[in-house]
Amino acid sequence: MIRVPAEPSGRLPEAWRHCVGTGRIDLALRRDYQDSLALVQRDIGFRYIRGHGLLSDGMGVYRPYEWEGTRRVRHSFTYVDQVLDAYQELGIRPFLELGFMPSELASGEQTVFWWRGNVTPPRSHREWAELVKATLTHLVDRHGLDEVRTWPIEVWNEPNLTDFWAGADLKAYLKLYEVTAHAVKEVDAALQVGGPAISPGADEWLDRFAEFAEERDVPVDFVSKHAYTSGPAQPVPFGVHQTLAPAEDLLDQFATPRARLKGTRLAEVPVHITEFNSSYCPDNPVHDTAFHAAYLAPVLARGGDLVDSFSYWTFSDMFEEAGVPTSLFHGGFGLLTHRQIRKPAYHLYAFMARMGPDLLARGEDHLVTRHPDGRVTVLAWAPVDPSGETPGPSRHRLRLNLPIKSRQAFVRRSGVDEEYGNARTAWQAMGSPRSPDAHQLAVLHEAAEPVRRHQRLPVEGGAVDLDLTLQRHEITLVEVTPVEDESPPWADERRLLGGQPR
Structure with missing residues (x-):
């Protein structure tokens, strides 16, 4: 016993609810996506949402054209406004990820995912900075400076992987980060910017990132990384299987940034795990199981002791990085399947939302x-x-x-x-x-x-x-x-069928 x-020994940290992941954000234009997010917000109530593709071609922000023999650029926010307005109506704020590269601004043709997000550096850092400033200035004008100051702004996604950043070029990423961070601060010095959003197994990037920030006096308001516990992929048609490390390995990964950044200029900045899950594959059946919920439960219970947030990747199986899913249950990352079928991990989060403070x-x-x-x-x-x-x-x-x-x-x-x-x-x-x-x-x-x-x-x-x-x-x-018992004195279950009272 x-x-x-x-x-109480203190307050229960709410880092588990601070943020949740999503497929590329233009999916938010779809009805099924909005219905799914509405259900998640009703039962769980995440504070922020993070996804790829804010500046990718699918959002149509960067629109170059020629007029009177001169190349010009129009920045269009038609889809950005629709997405962020939908988020606002559902009571969730954006955790902005600046990426991927618009194809007409890109220096190369390398892409990632079924929907072809360009992962090469900009051919013009000046135009990239103008794109960043135009986007944030528009958001400030539309939503107000005080509001946008609460939105973290993350520079890129997993640049340590060649799939997500051409050549996994650290020097090129640091250049991009520096240009981006200064562009963000030109809009307003109190806007939050951070990175490097690295995947597991690249913790040395944290060291280099901290050294670079200090040497170049580059703004860093938070540090971000990702955490997964799965081993090499064992593919089957339209799916994959993997070994898993114990869930405690996720907590060890959460603890890494503060341990490595101790004694640096970034030692006290917030740490955000902007993606975490067991498997990093969007078609691993383990995501759909009761095992998965029990596996992750100790992580939700203790993760808030180590980081300021850890964002489950993702809230819904509306997710097309590997292509359109071919089956209702296909091992998607989501807490929900398509059509809002709740998985056991969904209930884990819904149960956490009913815990006391x-x-x-x-x-x-x-x-x-x-x-x-x-x-x-x-x-x-x-x-x-x-x-x-x-x-x-x-x-x-x-x-x-x-x-x-x-x-x-x-x-x-x-x-x-x-x-x-x-x-x-x-x-x-x-x-x-x-x-x-x-x-x-x-x-x-x-x-x-x-x-x-x-x-x-x-x-x-x-x-x-x-x-x-x-x-x-x-x-x-x-x-x-x-219990405050308000039963009347004549209440006696034996009398239901005419029996004698006690």
Whole structure:
């Protein structure tokens, strides 16, 4: 029995909710995307959203033309406004990523993804700086300076990888960063700019980035990097499988920037993990499983101790980097499938959103918080075996002694495991239809509902004993509420069918 203290140890960090990832941002022009984000915001409520492609051709911002024998550039914000207005209506702010390169400003033809984002440096850093300044000036004019000052502005995405930055050229990236950061500050000195948005395995870039910022006196308001735990890809048609490191490896990656930047000028700036997940592939079936939710639960519980934010990649399977998905469940990054089918990881985030602000206890398999009204909330998860060598324990028991100020406690439990709250299991049982019809979709939405249970427990000595048995790969949310019993004195269940009262 674990005795949970009555007094909080502090506040539960909300770094897990600060930001969420998205496919390229022009997808926000689509109805399914906006419907999906509306659902996510209703149940979870992320603060910021980050995606690629703000300046790519699909957004149509950079529009060169010739007039009277002179080359000129028009900056058009038609789609930018529609996207950001949609975000504003849904209560979420942009975490701006400046990229990729407009093809007519690019120095080369190398592209990435099915939608061909150009990943070469600008052929004119002056025109790039003008593009950055024009974009931010427009956003300030439209949304107000005080608002845009709250939007982090990240320079590029994973420049340490040749797929995302031609030649993974550090010197060329630092040049781009310097030009961009000064352009941002020309618009307003209080705008937040940062980078280098590196992928795992390139932490030496943090050292060089910090040295460069100090040597050149380059503005850096935050540091960003990404975190994933999957090994080499084992491809199958329209999918991939990978080994996984334990989830604690994500926490180790979160801790890296502060450790490496200690003693540098960047030691105290905010650290944002602007992408994280298990697999870095958008077609790995592990993303759709109950295992995945239980695997990530300890990361959400503890990640806020290490960084200012860690952004789940991504909120929806509306994501086309590898092409248009060929099946409803295809291993996409999203918390939601197309058509808003909720995955187990979605419920993990929705459960976290129902936790209280006061942190009472944390352990290897649980997180306990309290609300201002006296409710105590418990998030618990079954241990997993990330090696895949075993299926993990079929049962996991957790016993907690929780402080409650009442004589009785109402217990509400919501759970997700291999069977319940797991639409993928139902989808497989119905034959894995690639494009479910209306009836099948209705069944899958129903199957995605967590299992719910209710009971009343006695409180003794200011505490209630909670005895939980979790199924394999289960995550469960338990809300324990003090009971004020208002039952009338004549209430007696034996009288329902005419029996004699007590």
